[in-house]
Amino acid sequence: MMLALPLSGWAMSSAGDHPVSFFGLFTLPPLLMADEALAEIMSEVHETLAWTLIVLLVLHVGAALRHHFIVHDGTLRRMLGRAS
């Protein structure tokens, strides 16, 4: 998801004829040729991927909280490192 989302965003912007700047340092080359119908499809792909990531994130955070408060193991503490 962390790879597919930026790639689909880049593809959508290219298809929509919008240049993509890499943090203001340089402009990325277009991934696709400009095409309105293609831009709409990539927009759907980007939105679906974004929602999938959001659902996975909620599940992932829920699982971390379950480990901490219900299973009572050190999973979340281990991730936080020395501070805990």
Ligand code: HEM
């Ligand atoms: C982890 C990376 C990313 C996440 C989580 C993300 C997430 C999202 C979300 C949630 C939306 C709103 C979708 C909607 O409800 O319409 C969106 C829209 C958009 N994203 Fe991304 N995005 C990411 C990366 C990128 C990148 C790298 C680009 C461009 C190179 C990009 C370009 C856009 C554009 C142009 C829109 C507006 C689309 C429209 O209104 O039709 N995104 N993104």
Ligand code: HEM
């Ligand atoms: C896009 C965001 C995230 C990604 C891609 C991600 C990815 C991962 C991956 C790949 C692992 C390793 C799984 C394994 O070894 O089997 C992991 C572990 C973990 N993640 Fe995330 N994670 C994200 C966000 C979060 C957030 C927001 C939390 C906050 C609660 C969280 C809590 C944890 C915990 C507690 C572990 C287990 C650490 C351990 O075993 O020592 N993650 N995550």
